[in-house]
Amino acid sequence: MSSPRKCLSGKIGPSILNSDLSNLASECQRMLDSGADYLHLDVMDGHFVPNLTFGHPIVKCLRPKMPNAMFEMHMMVEPAERWIEDMAASGANMYTFHYEATQDVPGCVRKIKEAGMKAGISIKPGTKVEVLDPFIDLVDTVLIMTVEPGFGGQKFMADMMPKIEYLREHFSNLDIGVDGGVSLDTIQMCANAGANMIVSGSALMKSDNPREVMQTLRNTVEDSIQKSQLER
Numbered sequence: 001m002s003s004p005r006k007c008l009s010g011k012i013g014p015s016i017l018n019s020d021l022s023n024l025a026s027e028c029q030r031m032l033d034s035g036a037d038y039l040h041l042d043v044m045d046g047h048f049v050p051n052l053t054f055g056h057p058i059v060k061c062l063r064p065k066m067p068n069a070m071f072e073m074h075m076m077v078e079p080a081e082r083w084i085e086d087m088a089a090s091g092a093n094m095y096t097f098h099y100e101a102t103q104d105v106p107g108c109v110r111k112i113k114e115a116g117m118k119a120g121i122s123i124k125p126g127t128k129v130e131v132l133d134p135f136i137d138l139v140d141t142v143l144i145m146t147v148e149p150g151f152g153g154q155k156f157m158a159d160m161m162p163k164i165e166y167l168r169e170h171f172s173n174l175d176i177g178v179d180g181g182v183s184l185d186t187i188q189m190c191a192n193a194g195a196n197m198i199v200s201g202s203a204l205m206k207s208d209n210p211r212e213v214m215q216t217l218r219n220t221v222e223d224s225i226q227k228s229q230l231e232r
């Protein structure tokens, strides 16, 4: 069991992958105005995943437009360490890297912390969750992928829920994120499993009422946290 670190709360991080990228700043602002707790910014290098998005120059342009927003960088890049300093200098708050993209997880986390960011670690669907055990105390969050990373709008993989259940059972205070196909149809499964940091892309971007969707996602998670605390 991990030592108690904080009270868990439900947090919603819209993924801007399927937004109108020609209006990225206004899409980000629209999500913040709708109640986003943080922004999940997907960085893809065309090597670790078969797609390309954007890098630190875009983050640097976004930062002054939204000085108080929390930027979580989902770094789908290999090697994972490659962009730590640049992202920190551009205004990123959290650097979530992939376990599969580094030979040295503790070294990568150390560099992220030295650069002044929080550290998150993510695993692809094919990676066993137990590989993370030695690193949980080093990182701020774990992000469980419920799609193959690379594209938004894919089908949610419900068979990833045991990974979240495993983490919640063993690390009761850990911030556990879930990413890929999370919507009003799949949030209950994520909440029941124990996820509290909810990344949602298409479901928010395509909604006419992202505020309402965010509120429902958050309430579902908060209800589940409260229920599990009562059961303890």
Ligand SMILES: O=C(CO)[C@H](O)[C@H](O)COP(=O)(O)O
Pocket (backbone or CB within 6 Å): 015, 017, 018, 040, 042, 074, 147, 148, 149, 150, 151, 152, 153, 154, 179, 180, 181, 182, 199, 200, 201, 202, 203
């Ligand atoms: O990391 C990602 C894909 O690699 C995205 O964050 C994720 O897919 C979110 O989009 P959606 O909710 O549409 O699945």
